[in-house]
Amino acid sequence: MGQTAGMMRRKLGNLGRGLAQAGLLSGFLLAACPTGSGAEPTAEAVAGFNSYVRVVEIRLARQHTSRDGFLAPGGPASANDTQLRGGELIIEHLTPSAGAELPGAMLHHWRGTAFAPGAKAADFERLMKNFSAYPQRFSPQVVQAKVLAQQEDRAQATMRVRQHHVITVVMDTTYEINYGRLDPGHGYSMSRSTRISEIASPGTDEERALNSDEAHGFLWRMNTYWSYEERDGGLYMQVESISLTRSIPHGLGWVVKPFVESVPRESLEFTLRSACNALRRS
Secondary structure (H helix, E strand, C coil): CHHHHHHHHHHHHHHHHHHHHHHHHHHHHHHHCCCCHHHCCCHHHHHHHHHHHHHHHHHHHHHCCCCCCCCCCCCCCCCCHHHHHCCCCEEEECCCCCCCEECCEEEEEEEEEEEEECCCHHHHHHHHHCHHHHHHHCCCCEEEEEEEEEECCEEEEEEEEEEEECEEEEEEEEEEEEEEEEECCEEEEEEEEEEEEEEECCCCCCCEECCCCCCCCCCCEEEEEEEEEEECCEEEEEEEEEEEEECCCCCCHHHHHHHHHHHHHHHHHHHHHHHHHHHHHC
């Protein structure tokens, strides 16, 4: 009985310390991303982001012209086939050691690959284009989604997304999306953000979009590139995400950097697993 009581006291103590640390970290994160006139990316940061994106898109366009190497190295053409078909994800951090830091901003580049047994390329295309089902397929990250305009293989869509990592951030995002295919078994899409707004008090009567002087700069730009290949009795899916966020103030990297780096990776993993689950149910 004494041992049990002691264990309970230790657990409660650990819980209390954990909650205190979470509150402290939340305060640090908000303090590290203060609101103010610097909440918009600089022209130099945007130019650097656009330049990096152009290089990636040239490489992807080259990949998508041939069945051989349709997916980037690290995909099914490598020794990772067994891992992927066994249900594992392959996540790669592609952010360059030089060039990731831009004036007042940070660039993040990640790539993830997964395999969905029994799935077809056509199944995945239907999944990606069915925006009204995103809140069910990609919950809880996607709260709302709808098409604003659509014409053949081009679309404009808006989504409300929710990211939680110690603190919760809700954003309304608008994207221009282009779809393409090499043949019935090979396809791709390019999604480029055109507007991102941080939302205060979401779901309440006080809900509103923060203006540029109020926003924290958690996410300024977000481009997503899907490539998918049907073979080996299923579908290999590869997604690359390139994002631009506010930089980390000097002296707070030890507490903020893990948050900034973990959210893109966790979001990528979540999206791939959600897509695999949705394809399994379709």
